[in-house]
Amino acid sequence: MVNFLLGLLGKLLAAELSARCPEIAQKIISSAAKRLPHSLQHRMLEEWSALLDDTPGDLSKLCVAISLYWKRSKIADESEEAAESPVPTLVTDILTDSEEDIFVLVALGKTDGEISNLLDLNRTVVEYLKITSVQKLSGQSNIGRKDLVSFLRTRRNYSCSKFRSVIGHFRRARHWRYLKRLHGL
Amino acid sequence: MGKTNKPEMPRLSYQGLLVLRVFLDHPRKELCGADLMKLTDLSSGTLYPILLRFERYGMLESDWEDMAPEEVGRPRRRLYKITRHGAQIARQLLANVNKPWSPAIPSPVLAEG
Numbered sequence: 001m002v003n004f005l006l007g008l009l010g011k012l013l014a015a016e017l018s019a020r021c022p023e024i025a026q027k028i029i030s031s032a033a034k035r036l037p038h039s040l041q042h043r044m045l046e047e048w049s050a051l052l053d054d055t056p057g058d059l060s061k062l063c064v065a066i067s068l069y070w071k072r073s074k075i076a077d078e079s080e081e082a083a084e085s086p087v088p089t090l091v092t093d094i095l096t097d098s099e100e101d102i103f104v105l106v107a108l109g110k111t112d113g114e115i116s117n118l119l120d121l122n123r124t125v126v127e128y129l130k131i132t133s134v135q136k137l138s139g140q141s142n143i144g145r146k147d148l149v150s151f152l153r154t155r156r157n158y159s160c161s162k163f164r165s166v167i168g169h170f171r172r173a174r175h176w177r178y179l180k181r182l183h184g185l
Numbered sequence: 186m187g188k189t190n191k192p193e194m195p196r197l198s199y200q201g202l203l204v205l206r207v208f209l210d211h212p213r214k215e216l217c218g219a220d221l222m223k224l225t226d227l228s229s230g231t232l233y234p235i236l237l238r239f240e241r242y243g244m245l246e247s248d249w250e251d252m253a254p255e256e257v258g259r260p261r262r263r264l265y266k267i268t269r270h271g272a273q274i275a276r277q278l279l280a281n282v283n284k285p286w287s288p289a290i291p292s293p294v295l296a297e298g
Contacts (some may be wrong), residue, residue: 044233046249047218049260051229054219064222064229071230078237 004099025065037079050164143160194274195242200227201235202282204276208245211224215264219251236265244271 029052033045048068052061067077195201203225207216216224221232239245249264254261269276 043263047263048229050262051218051222053219053259054262065232067228068233069230071234074230074234078234078241088245089274 018058021062022052025052025061026064028069032072032075033064035072036076040076040079109110195238195244197278198235200225200231201239203227204232204235204239204281205244205267205271206279207281208265209272209275212267212272215248215250215266217262217264219262221265239271240265243268243273246272 026049028047029048033041033048036044048065052064055061055064204221206225208222218229218232218234218236221227221236222229225232227235236245236247237247240247244267246268249261250264252261258266
């Protein structure tokens with residue numbers, strides 16, 4: 001009797017999951033599209049919705065969506081916008097007060113001991129600023145977006161919310177203390 | 186494009202060559218993501234970075250299919266087509282891949298003989 005009930009429950013669960021697969025898949029691609037550069041978001045959402053529509057089988061739809069979500073940063077990196085931008089587009093979307101947040105992230109990386117080559121990057125940053133449209137960052141001439149690129153290279157999978165929380169936390173911790181220390185390098 | 190340091194050829198992988206092969210086999214056909222996944226046997230997450238890269242390099246062009254989603258009741262497909270420039274590069278690359286391998290430096294033993 002117990003076996004029969006467990007089997008029935010299993011079947012019901014499988015049916016429920018299968019029925020919700022397309023809906024879940026759609027949510028996954030929406031979430032993946034949101035993490036792309038702004039110019040690609042609408043295009044990819046529509047294109048991937050059509051792809052899901054063309055994919056037979058509920059579970060296959062889910063696999064297609066998961067695969068896209070998994071490779072979202074790679075997809076973002078291949079966009080025209082990303083190619084033009086020296087900073088990963090995931091980050092440019094997040095950084096509203098760019099100057100400040102860049103320093104916060106760089107400083108945070110340094111204090112965590114996670115940027116080992118910051119000094120080397122500092123040497124190249126002035127040169128870097130010359131070839132971009134970015135003006136020299138006021139008061140912090142030795143640190144620029146290049147540092148951020150390096151800092152974030154190993155953190156591609158950080159979600160927007162995680163970055164925001166990191167930035168928020170750091171602000172609360174009076175990041176100027178860290179910036180001062182960093183400036184003294 | 187205004188880029189100064191962009192190489193003329195995109196980074197290529199085996200999967201990239203597969204995609205190019207499919208387009209060369211169907212030069213006039215417009216293919217959507219689902220077609221390409223079927224023909225190349227690549228996963229969606231592998232295929233889309235390749236498509237975007239080739240598009241960025243002007244090797245592929247894409248456009249929405251000509252229909253109104255409200256009328257058909259499904260989202261529009263994005264259709265990809267190989268450009269003349271893309272076909273030229275693809276032929277060149279695939280010809281290099283198919284070339285029989287020969288060592289650049291002749292073996293000293295063979296050279297002596």
